[in-house]
Amino acid sequence: MKPLRILDVTLRDGGYRNNFDFSKECAVRIVQGLAATGVDFVEIGYCNGSFVRRPEHGLTSRVDDGYIAALLCAAGASARPGAAPKGGAATKLCVMVHPLNVTRQDLFALAAQGIDVIRVCLRPDQLDAGLATIADARAAGMAVSANVTRATELPRSTIIRMAVLAEEAGADLICIADSNGAMIPADVERLIGDLALSVAVPLGFHAHNNLSLALSNAIAASAAGAEYIDTAINGMGKGAGNLHLAMFIAYLDRIGRNHTYDLVKALELSSFAAREVPENAKPHPLIDVMTGAYNLSIDAVAKVAASQPARRARPEARPEVRFEALKELHEQRDSERRDGVGLVAPRPAVSASPARSESAAAPA
Missing domain, CATH: 3.20.20.70 (Aldolase class I)
Known part of the structure:
Protein backbone atom coordinates (compact mmCIF):
# COMPACT_ATOMS: atom_id res chain seq x y z
CA MET A 1 0.00 0.00 0.00
CA LYS A 282 -17.74 27.42 15.44
CA PRO A 283 -20.62 24.94 15.36
CA HIS A 284 -21.66 23.24 12.14
CA PRO A 285 -23.83 25.76 10.20
CA LEU A 286 -27.30 24.31 9.73
CA ILE A 287 -27.60 25.66 6.20
CA ASP A 288 -24.69 23.45 5.14
CA VAL A 289 -26.64 20.33 5.99
CA MET A 290 -28.93 21.30 3.12
CA THR A 291 -26.15 22.22 0.71
CA GLY A 292 -24.67 18.77 1.28
CA ALA A 293 -27.97 16.95 0.91
CA TYR A 294 -28.95 18.86 -2.22
CA ASN A 295 -25.51 19.45 -3.83
CA LEU A 296 -25.84 23.23 -3.73
CA SER A 297 -22.91 25.63 -3.82
CA ILE A 298 -22.41 28.66 -1.60
CA ASP A 299 -23.33 30.76 -4.64
CA ALA A 300 -26.78 29.17 -4.64
CA VAL A 301 -27.18 29.97 -0.96
CA ALA A 302 -26.16 33.59 -1.59
CA LYS A 303 -28.70 33.94 -4.40
CA VAL A 304 -31.47 32.57 -2.20
CA ALA A 305 -30.51 34.97 0.58
CA ALA A 306 -30.41 37.91 -1.84
CA SER A 307 -33.91 37.08 -3.07
CA GLN A 308 -35.36 37.49 0.43
CA PRO A 309 -35.26 41.16 1.51
CA ALA A 310 -36.61 40.39 4.96
CA ARG A 311 -33.76 37.96 5.56
CA ARG A 312 -31.21 40.56 4.51
CA ALA A 313 -32.64 43.06 6.93
CA ARG A 314 -32.91 40.63 9.83
CA PRO A 315 -30.58 37.65 9.28
CA GLU A 316 -31.65 36.05 12.55
CA ALA A 317 -35.33 36.01 11.59
CA ARG A 318 -37.03 32.81 10.49
CA PRO A 319 -34.15 30.71 9.10
CA GLU A 320 -36.74 28.15 8.03
CA VAL A 321 -37.71 30.52 5.20
CA ARG A 322 -34.30 30.05 3.62
CA PHE A 323 -34.36 26.30 4.30
CA GLU A 324 -37.63 26.03 2.37
CA ALA A 325 -36.29 28.18 -0.47
CA LEU A 326 -33.22 25.93 -0.82
CA LYS A 327 -35.41 22.85 -0.93
CA GLU A 328 -37.48 24.42 -3.72
CA LEU A 329 -34.30 25.32 -5.62
CA HIS A 330 -33.10 21.73 -5.28
CA GLU A 331 -36.37 20.32 -6.58
CA GLN A 332 -36.26 22.68 -9.56
CA ARG A 333 -32.64 21.83 -10.37
CA ASP A 334 -33.19 18.10 -9.84
CA SER A 335 -35.93 18.06 -12.46
CA GLU A 336 -33.55 19.74 -14.95
CA ARG A 337 -30.40 17.78 -14.03
CA ARG A 338 -28.42 16.24 -16.87
CA ASP A 339 -27.35 12.63 -16.71
CA GLY A 340 -23.77 11.93 -15.75
CA VAL A 341 -23.26 14.24 -12.79
CA GLY A 342 -20.61 12.66 -10.57
CA LEU A 343 -22.92 11.50 -7.80
CA VAL A 344 -24.41 8.13 -7.04
CA ALA A 345 -28.15 8.51 -7.61
CA PRO A 346 -30.30 8.18 -4.50
CA ARG A 347 -31.77 4.73 -4.13
CA PRO A 348 -35.49 4.40 -4.87
CA ALA A 349 -37.64 4.50 -1.79
CA VAL A 350 -38.21 1.02 -0.42
CA SER A 351 -41.75 0.32 0.66
CA ALA A 352 -42.24 -1.47 3.93
CA SER A 353 -42.53 -5.22 3.56
CA PRO A 354 -45.91 -6.67 4.42
CA ALA A 355 -46.02 -7.93 7.96
CA ARG A 356 -45.43 -11.64 8.18
CA SER A 357 -48.19 -13.77 9.59
CA GLU A 358 -47.82 -14.85 13.15
CA SER A 359 -47.35 -18.45 12.08
CA ALA A 360 -44.67 -17.52 9.55
CA ALA A 361 -42.83 -15.45 12.10
CA ALA A 362 -42.82 -18.15 14.75
CA PRO A 363 -39.78 -20.42 14.94
CA ALA A 364 -40.29 -23.96 13.75
Whole structure:
Protein backbone atom coordinates (compact mmCIF):
# COMPACT_ATOMS: atom_id res chain seq x y z
CA MET A 1 0.00 0.00 0.00
CA LYS A 2 1.35 3.41 -0.98
CA PRO A 3 2.02 5.86 1.87
CA LEU A 4 -0.52 8.57 2.54
CA ARG A 5 0.45 12.24 2.47
CA ILE A 6 -1.46 14.78 4.55
CA LEU A 7 -1.91 18.30 3.20
CA ASP A 8 -3.36 20.73 5.73
CA VAL A 9 -5.55 23.60 4.46
CA THR A 10 -6.37 25.47 7.69
CA LEU A 11 -4.70 28.76 6.76
CA ARG A 12 -6.40 28.83 3.36
CA ASP A 13 -9.79 27.09 3.57
CA GLY A 14 -10.11 27.96 7.24
CA GLY A 15 -9.82 31.58 6.17
CA TYR A 16 -13.41 31.47 4.98
CA ARG A 17 -14.36 31.32 8.65
CA ASN A 18 -12.41 34.42 9.77
CA ASN A 19 -12.01 36.48 6.58
CA PHE A 20 -8.48 35.07 6.23
CA ASP A 21 -7.56 37.26 9.19
CA PHE A 22 -4.88 35.11 10.83
CA SER A 23 -2.09 37.09 12.44
CA LYS A 24 1.41 36.26 11.29
CA GLU A 25 2.25 35.08 14.83
CA CYS A 26 -0.73 32.71 14.89
CA ALA A 27 0.12 31.37 11.42
CA VAL A 28 3.69 30.71 12.57
CA ARG A 29 2.42 28.74 15.58
CA ILE A 30 0.09 26.76 13.35
CA VAL A 31 2.84 25.85 10.87
CA GLN A 32 5.18 24.95 13.74
CA GLY A 33 2.51 22.67 15.17
CA LEU A 34 1.77 21.05 11.82
CA ALA A 35 5.48 20.45 11.19
CA ALA A 36 5.88 18.96 14.67
CA THR A 37 2.89 16.70 13.94
CA GLY A 38 4.68 15.46 10.82
CA VAL A 39 2.23 16.91 8.29
CA ASP A 40 3.75 16.71 4.83
CA PHE A 41 2.35 19.84 3.20
CA VAL A 42 0.80 23.05 4.51
CA GLU A 43 -1.36 25.25 2.31
CA ILE A 44 -0.64 28.75 3.62
CA GLY A 45 -3.19 30.79 1.67
CA TYR A 46 -4.09 32.31 -1.68
CA CYS A 47 -1.92 34.40 -3.95
CA ASN A 48 -3.81 37.56 -4.90
CA GLY A 49 -7.06 36.54 -3.29
CA SER A 50 -9.77 33.92 -3.42
CA PHE A 51 -12.10 33.61 -6.39
CA VAL A 52 -13.94 36.75 -5.28
CA ARG A 53 -11.37 39.19 -3.89
CA ARG A 54 -12.64 41.42 -1.08
CA PRO A 55 -10.89 44.33 0.65
CA GLU A 56 -11.78 42.97 4.10
CA HIS A 57 -9.89 39.72 3.49
CA GLY A 58 -6.76 39.42 5.58
CA LEU A 59 -3.23 38.06 5.47
CA THR A 60 -3.79 34.52 4.19
CA SER A 61 -5.75 35.69 1.15
CA ARG A 62 -2.71 37.56 -0.19
CA VAL A 63 0.48 35.84 0.91
CA ASP A 64 3.40 38.28 0.89
CA ASP A 65 7.18 37.99 1.14
CA GLY A 66 7.45 38.51 4.89
CA TYR A 67 4.67 36.03 5.61
CA ILE A 68 6.21 33.34 3.41
CA ALA A 69 9.67 33.86 4.92
CA ALA A 70 8.32 33.52 8.46
CA LEU A 71 6.44 30.32 7.64
CA LEU A 72 9.39 28.76 5.81
CA CYS A 73 11.42 29.27 8.96
CA ALA A 74 8.63 27.83 11.12
CA ALA A 75 8.27 24.74 8.91
CA GLY A 76 11.98 23.99 8.74
CA ALA A 77 12.74 24.57 12.40
CA SER A 78 9.84 22.49 13.71
CA ALA A 79 9.81 19.41 11.48
CA ARG A 80 9.91 16.25 13.54
CA PRO A 81 12.83 13.92 12.71
CA GLY A 82 11.66 11.00 10.65
CA ALA A 83 8.40 12.71 9.75
CA ALA A 84 9.56 14.87 6.87
CA PRO A 85 8.04 14.44 3.40
CA LYS A 86 9.63 12.14 0.86
CA GLY A 87 12.98 13.56 -0.17
CA GLY A 88 14.05 14.50 3.33
CA ALA A 89 13.01 18.15 3.23
CA ALA A 90 11.07 19.89 6.00
CA THR A 91 7.32 20.30 5.80
CA LYS A 92 6.59 21.85 2.42
CA LEU A 93 4.55 24.99 1.83
CA CYS A 94 1.79 25.30 -0.77
CA VAL A 95 -0.15 28.25 -2.16
CA MET A 96 -3.50 28.04 -3.94
CA VAL A 97 -4.23 30.21 -6.97
CA HIS A 98 -7.20 31.07 -9.11
CA PRO A 99 -5.86 31.29 -12.68
CA LEU A 100 -7.42 34.67 -13.46
CA ASN A 101 -5.89 36.24 -10.33
CA VAL A 102 -2.22 35.50 -11.03
CA THR A 103 0.37 36.12 -13.72
CA ARG A 104 3.38 34.12 -14.83
CA GLN A 105 5.51 36.65 -12.93
CA ASP A 106 3.56 35.98 -9.73
CA LEU A 107 4.34 32.27 -10.02
CA PHE A 108 8.04 32.79 -10.61
CA ALA A 109 8.10 35.14 -7.60
CA LEU A 110 6.48 32.49 -5.39
CA ALA A 111 9.08 29.95 -6.52
CA ALA A 112 11.88 32.40 -5.74
CA GLN A 113 10.43 32.94 -2.25
CA GLY A 114 10.59 29.21 -1.51
CA ILE A 115 7.08 27.90 -2.21
CA ASP A 116 7.23 24.22 -3.11
CA VAL A 117 3.75 23.49 -4.47
CA ILE A 118 1.14 25.50 -6.35
CA ARG A 119 -2.46 24.32 -6.21
CA VAL A 120 -4.41 25.49 -9.25
CA CYS A 121 -8.21 25.69 -9.08
CA LEU A 122 -9.63 24.08 -12.20
CA ARG A 123 -13.14 24.75 -13.48
CA PRO A 124 -14.56 24.04 -16.95
CA ASP A 125 -15.35 27.67 -17.81
CA GLN A 126 -11.74 28.73 -17.15
CA LEU A 127 -10.00 25.54 -18.19
CA ASP A 128 -7.58 27.06 -20.72
CA ALA A 129 -6.41 29.62 -18.16
CA GLY A 130 -6.01 26.87 -15.58
CA LEU A 131 -3.94 24.69 -17.87
CA ALA A 132 -1.72 27.64 -18.76
CA THR A 133 -1.21 28.35 -15.05
CA ILE A 134 -0.18 24.73 -14.48
CA ALA A 135 2.40 24.98 -17.27
CA ASP A 136 3.73 28.29 -15.94
CA ALA A 137 4.07 26.95 -12.38
CA ARG A 138 5.97 23.93 -13.66
CA ALA A 139 8.22 26.22 -15.70
CA ALA A 140 8.94 28.12 -12.48
CA GLY A 141 10.19 24.88 -10.93
CA MET A 142 7.32 24.17 -8.54
CA ALA A 143 5.26 21.01 -8.18
CA VAL A 144 1.63 21.49 -9.20
CA SER A 145 -1.62 20.13 -7.83
CA ALA A 146 -4.57 20.52 -10.20
CA ASN A 147 -7.63 20.89 -7.97
CA VAL A 148 -10.93 20.11 -9.70
CA THR A 149 -13.38 22.19 -7.67
CA ARG A 150 -17.12 21.61 -7.16
CA ALA A 151 -16.66 18.16 -8.60
CA THR A 152 -20.21 17.09 -7.75
CA GLU A 153 -21.58 19.66 -10.20
CA LEU A 154 -19.68 18.11 -13.12
CA PRO A 155 -20.27 14.96 -15.18
CA ARG A 156 -17.64 12.30 -14.49
CA SER A 157 -16.60 12.42 -18.14
CA THR A 158 -15.80 16.14 -17.75
CA ILE A 159 -13.78 15.54 -14.58
CA ILE A 160 -11.77 12.80 -16.27
CA ARG A 161 -11.14 14.98 -19.32
CA MET A 162 -9.98 17.86 -17.12
CA ALA A 163 -7.67 15.53 -15.21
CA VAL A 164 -6.11 14.14 -18.39
CA LEU A 165 -5.55 17.64 -19.78
CA ALA A 166 -4.06 18.80 -16.46
CA GLU A 167 -1.65 15.88 -16.47
CA GLU A 168 -0.64 16.72 -20.04
CA ALA A 169 -0.06 20.35 -18.98
CA GLY A 170 2.38 19.18 -16.31
CA ALA A 171 0.33 18.60 -13.14
CA ASP A 172 2.05 16.35 -10.60
CA LEU A 173 -1.17 15.61 -8.70
CA ILE A 174 -4.90 15.64 -9.43
CA CYS A 175 -7.01 16.56 -6.40
CA ILE A 176 -10.78 16.19 -6.37
CA ALA A 177 -12.61 18.75 -4.21
CA ASP A 178 -16.03 17.89 -2.83
CA SER A 179 -16.67 21.62 -2.47
CA ASN A 180 -20.41 21.21 -1.82
CA GLY A 181 -19.93 18.43 0.72
CA ALA A 182 -22.45 16.32 -1.20
CA MET A 183 -20.46 13.15 -1.85
CA ILE A 184 -20.98 9.85 -0.12
CA PRO A 185 -18.31 7.13 0.03
CA ALA A 186 -19.72 5.31 -3.00
CA ASP A 187 -19.34 8.51 -5.06
CA VAL A 188 -15.76 8.95 -3.93
CA GLU A 189 -14.77 5.35 -4.53
CA ARG A 190 -16.21 5.33 -8.04
CA LEU A 191 -14.73 8.68 -9.10
CA ILE A 192 -11.24 8.09 -7.67
CA GLY A 193 -11.27 4.58 -9.15
CA ASP A 194 -12.16 5.92 -12.60
CA LEU A 195 -9.46 8.58 -12.38
CA ALA A 196 -6.85 6.02 -11.32
CA LEU A 197 -7.49 4.24 -14.61
CA SER A 198 -7.24 7.48 -16.60
CA VAL A 199 -4.13 9.30 -15.33
CA ALA A 200 -0.72 8.18 -14.15
CA VAL A 201 -0.06 10.95 -11.62
CA PRO A 202 -1.09 10.54 -7.96
CA LEU A 203 -4.59 11.49 -6.82
CA GLY A 204 -5.77 13.53 -3.87
CA PHE A 205 -9.07 14.23 -2.15
CA HIS A 206 -10.42 17.35 -0.43
CA ALA A 207 -13.49 16.66 1.72
CA HIS A 208 -16.13 18.97 3.14
CA ASN A 209 -18.15 17.83 6.11
CA ASN A 210 -21.69 18.96 5.29
CA LEU A 211 -23.08 15.46 5.83
CA SER A 212 -20.53 14.52 8.53
CA LEU A 213 -18.92 12.22 5.96
CA ALA A 214 -15.52 13.88 5.57
CA LEU A 215 -13.70 11.04 7.35
CA SER A 216 -15.72 8.30 5.64
CA ASN A 217 -15.11 9.89 2.26
CA ALA A 218 -11.38 10.26 2.91
CA ILE A 219 -11.25 6.58 3.86
CA ALA A 220 -13.05 5.70 0.62
CA ALA A 221 -10.67 7.89 -1.39
CA SER A 222 -7.64 6.21 0.14
CA ALA A 223 -9.07 2.75 -0.46
CA ALA A 224 -9.67 3.65 -4.13
CA GLY A 225 -6.11 4.82 -4.61
CA ALA A 226 -5.82 8.45 -3.45
CA GLU A 227 -2.42 9.16 -1.88
CA TYR A 228 -2.95 12.76 -0.76
CA ILE A 229 -5.64 13.69 1.77
CA ASP A 230 -6.53 17.28 2.73
CA THR A 231 -7.20 18.06 6.38
CA ALA A 232 -7.75 21.09 8.62
CA ILE A 233 -7.15 21.71 12.31
CA ASN A 234 -10.44 20.99 14.07
CA GLY A 235 -11.90 20.72 10.56
CA MET A 236 -11.80 24.53 10.17
CA GLY A 237 -12.92 25.38 6.65
CA LYS A 238 -15.59 26.93 4.52
CA GLY A 239 -19.14 26.21 5.64
CA ALA A 240 -19.32 22.90 7.46
CA GLY A 241 -15.55 22.60 7.33
CA ASN A 242 -13.06 19.98 6.18
CA LEU A 243 -11.64 16.70 7.44
CA HIS A 244 -10.46 17.03 11.07
CA LEU A 245 -6.67 16.54 11.12
CA ALA A 246 -6.45 14.83 14.51
CA MET A 247 -9.46 12.65 13.77
CA PHE A 248 -7.85 11.38 10.58
CA ILE A 249 -4.60 10.57 12.36
CA ALA A 250 -6.59 8.85 15.11
CA TYR A 251 -8.29 6.72 12.46
CA LEU A 252 -4.91 5.73 11.01
CA ASP A 253 -3.77 4.74 14.50
CA ARG A 254 -6.97 2.78 15.10
CA ILE A 255 -6.57 0.63 11.99
CA GLY A 256 -2.84 0.16 12.56
CA ARG A 257 -1.80 1.79 9.30
CA ASN A 258 1.87 2.61 9.15
CA HIS A 259 2.44 6.39 9.23
CA THR A 260 4.70 9.04 10.76
CA TYR A 261 2.14 11.45 12.23
CA ASP A 262 1.97 12.36 15.94
CA LEU A 263 -1.58 12.26 17.31
CA VAL A 264 -0.61 13.94 20.58
CA LYS A 265 0.94 16.88 18.73
CA ALA A 266 -2.13 17.11 16.50
CA LEU A 267 -4.44 17.25 19.53
CA GLU A 268 -2.25 19.85 21.24
CA LEU A 269 -2.45 21.93 18.06
CA SER A 270 -6.24 21.50 18.00
CA SER A 271 -6.42 22.83 21.54
CA PHE A 272 -4.24 25.82 20.67
CA ALA A 273 -6.28 26.69 17.58
CA ALA A 274 -9.58 26.46 19.45
CA ARG A 275 -8.25 28.95 22.02
CA GLU A 276 -6.48 31.35 19.69
CA VAL A 277 -8.85 31.39 16.71
CA PRO A 278 -12.45 31.55 18.00
CA GLU A 279 -13.82 30.87 14.53
CA ASN A 280 -11.95 27.53 14.57
CA ALA A 281 -14.51 26.09 16.97
CA LYS A 282 -17.74 27.42 15.44
CA PRO A 283 -20.62 24.94 15.36
CA HIS A 284 -21.66 23.24 12.14
CA PRO A 285 -23.83 25.76 10.20
CA LEU A 286 -27.30 24.31 9.73
CA ILE A 287 -27.60 25.66 6.20
CA ASP A 288 -24.69 23.45 5.14
CA VAL A 289 -26.64 20.33 5.99
CA MET A 290 -28.93 21.30 3.12
CA THR A 291 -26.15 22.22 0.71
CA GLY A 292 -24.67 18.77 1.28
CA ALA A 293 -27.97 16.95 0.91
CA TYR A 294 -28.95 18.86 -2.22
CA ASN A 295 -25.51 19.45 -3.83
CA LEU A 296 -25.84 23.23 -3.73
CA SER A 297 -22.91 25.63 -3.82
CA ILE A 298 -22.41 28.66 -1.60
CA ASP A 299 -23.33 30.76 -4.64
CA ALA A 300 -26.78 29.17 -4.64
CA VAL A 301 -27.18 29.97 -0.96
CA ALA A 302 -26.16 33.59 -1.59
CA LYS A 303 -28.70 33.94 -4.40
CA VAL A 304 -31.47 32.57 -2.20
CA ALA A 305 -30.51 34.97 0.58
CA ALA A 306 -30.41 37.91 -1.84
CA SER A 307 -33.91 37.08 -3.07
CA GLN A 308 -35.36 37.49 0.43
CA PRO A 309 -35.26 41.16 1.51
CA ALA A 310 -36.61 40.39 4.96
CA ARG A 311 -33.76 37.96 5.56
CA ARG A 312 -31.21 40.56 4.51
CA ALA A 313 -32.64 43.06 6.93
CA ARG A 314 -32.91 40.63 9.83
CA PRO A 315 -30.58 37.65 9.28
CA GLU A 316 -31.65 36.05 12.55
CA ALA A 317 -35.33 36.01 11.59
CA ARG A 318 -37.03 32.81 10.49
CA PRO A 319 -34.15 30.71 9.10
CA GLU A 320 -36.74 28.15 8.03
CA VAL A 321 -37.71 30.52 5.20
CA ARG A 322 -34.30 30.05 3.62
CA PHE A 323 -34.36 26.30 4.30
CA GLU A 324 -37.63 26.03 2.37
CA ALA A 325 -36.29 28.18 -0.47
CA LEU A 326 -33.22 25.93 -0.82
CA LYS A 327 -35.41 22.85 -0.93
CA GLU A 328 -37.48 24.42 -3.72
CA LEU A 329 -34.30 25.32 -5.62
CA HIS A 330 -33.10 21.73 -5.28
CA GLU A 331 -36.37 20.32 -6.58
CA GLN A 332 -36.26 22.68 -9.56
CA ARG A 333 -32.64 21.83 -10.37
CA ASP A 334 -33.19 18.10 -9.84
CA SER A 335 -35.93 18.06 -12.46
CA GLU A 336 -33.55 19.74 -14.95
CA ARG A 337 -30.40 17.78 -14.03
CA ARG A 338 -28.42 16.24 -16.87
CA ASP A 339 -27.35 12.63 -16.71
CA GLY A 340 -23.77 11.93 -15.75
CA VAL A 341 -23.26 14.24 -12.79
CA GLY A 342 -20.61 12.66 -10.57
CA LEU A 343 -22.92 11.50 -7.80
CA VAL A 344 -24.41 8.13 -7.04
CA ALA A 345 -28.15 8.51 -7.61
CA PRO A 346 -30.30 8.18 -4.50
CA ARG A 347 -31.77 4.73 -4.13
CA PRO A 348 -35.49 4.40 -4.87
CA ALA A 349 -37.64 4.50 -1.79
CA VAL A 350 -38.21 1.02 -0.42
CA SER A 351 -41.75 0.32 0.66
CA ALA A 352 -42.24 -1.47 3.93
CA SER A 353 -42.53 -5.22 3.56
CA PRO A 354 -45.91 -6.67 4.42
CA ALA A 355 -46.02 -7.93 7.96
CA ARG A 356 -45.43 -11.64 8.18
CA SER A 357 -48.19 -13.77 9.59
CA GLU A 358 -47.82 -14.85 13.15
CA SER A 359 -47.35 -18.45 12.08
CA ALA A 360 -44.67 -17.52 9.55
CA ALA A 361 -42.83 -15.45 12.10
CA ALA A 362 -42.82 -18.15 14.75
CA PRO A 363 -39.78 -20.42 14.94
CA ALA A 364 -40.29 -23.96 13.75
